[in-house]
Amino acid sequence: MGTSARTHLVWDWNGTLLDDTHAVVGATNAAFAEIGLAPITVEQYRENYRVPIPTFYERFLGRLPTDAEWERMDVVFHDHYTGLRIACGLTEGVAELLAGWPAAGRSQSLLSMYGHEHLVPVVREFGIERHFVRVDGRTGPSGGSKALHMERHFAALDGIAPEHAVIIGDAVDDAVAAAHVGARAVLYTGGSHSRAGLEVAGVPVVDTLAEAVALAAEIVR
Numbered sequence: 001m002g003t004s005a006r007t008h009l010v011w012d013w014n015g016t017l018l019d020d021t022h023a024v025v026g027a028t029n030a031a032f033a034e035i036g037l038a039p040i041t042v043e044q045y046r047e048n049y050r051v052p053i054p055t056f057y058e059r060f061l062g063r064l065p066t067d068a069e070w071e072r073m074d075v076v077f078h079d080h081y082t083g084l085r086i087a088c089g090l091t092e093g094v095a096e097l098l099a100g101w102p103a104a105g106r107s108q109s110l111l112s113m114y115g116h117e118h119l120v121p122v123v124r125e126f127g128i129e130r131h132f133v134r135v136d137g138r139t140g141p142s143g144g145s146k147a148l149h150m151e152r153h154f155a156a157l158d159g160i161a162p163e164h165a166v167i168i169g170d171a172v173d174d175a176v177a178a179a180h181v182g183a184r185a186v187l188y189t190g191g192s193h194s195r196a197g198l199e200v201a202g203v204p205v206v207d208t209l210a211e212a213v214a215l216a217a218e219i220v221r
Contacts, residue, residue, distance in 0.1 A: 007220050008160045012169030013112035015191025019091045023084035030080040031073040046194040051173045053143035098131040109134040111153045146177035166216035175201035184219050186212045
């Protein structure tokens with residue numbers, strides 16, 4: 001088996017496999033309203049998004065939210081997102097891409113910062129769980145980085161080495177998490193960041209998930 005055949009993909013969920021950026025921005029605006037901030041556009045969201053999330057809010061508030069403000073905003077965000085997510089679908093071509101990758105003898109998994117107890121039922125709803133060797137959502141508090149979650153994800157993947165893996169996501173934090181474990185990353189412009197915002201990560205940036213998968217097949221050769 002060649003190196004490319006061993007390539008493992010770790011997919012991000014929100015803004016990558018799930019086309020939910022408008023729902024995320026809607027929920028963000030609900031959280032902003034909770035503390036008197038004006039709503040923002042998708043473009044403003046993409047230009048300013050960063051983690052930890054309180055530092056993203058700081059760009060509009062002019063200071064970090066207090067612990068009490070953060071807790072209120074986080075609850076409001078997730079309440080509104082749950083309602084808005086229902087109208088969201090998979091990104092174009094996802095079903096075919098997920099089915100095609102393991103057909104060539106390769107593996108893939110899913111790691112999301114969406115809460116694990118919410119993620120798994122949604123992935124099942126879309127009928128794509130069978131394509132993944134593992135599905136992990138966030139455990140613990142929301143709003144932080146993916147790096148330690150990525151470390152735990154690979155620890156639980158049986159015999160899959162990070163150096164044979166490519167992380168496909170829509171955020172600079174996906175590239176940070178990939179570097180943390182020694183994996184490669186390809187970033188997709190359809191989610192949380194503008195292209196310029198993604199390019200600062202110093203990894204390949206693509207406009208479609210089909211491009212991401214094609215590049216992943218070559219990138220660890």
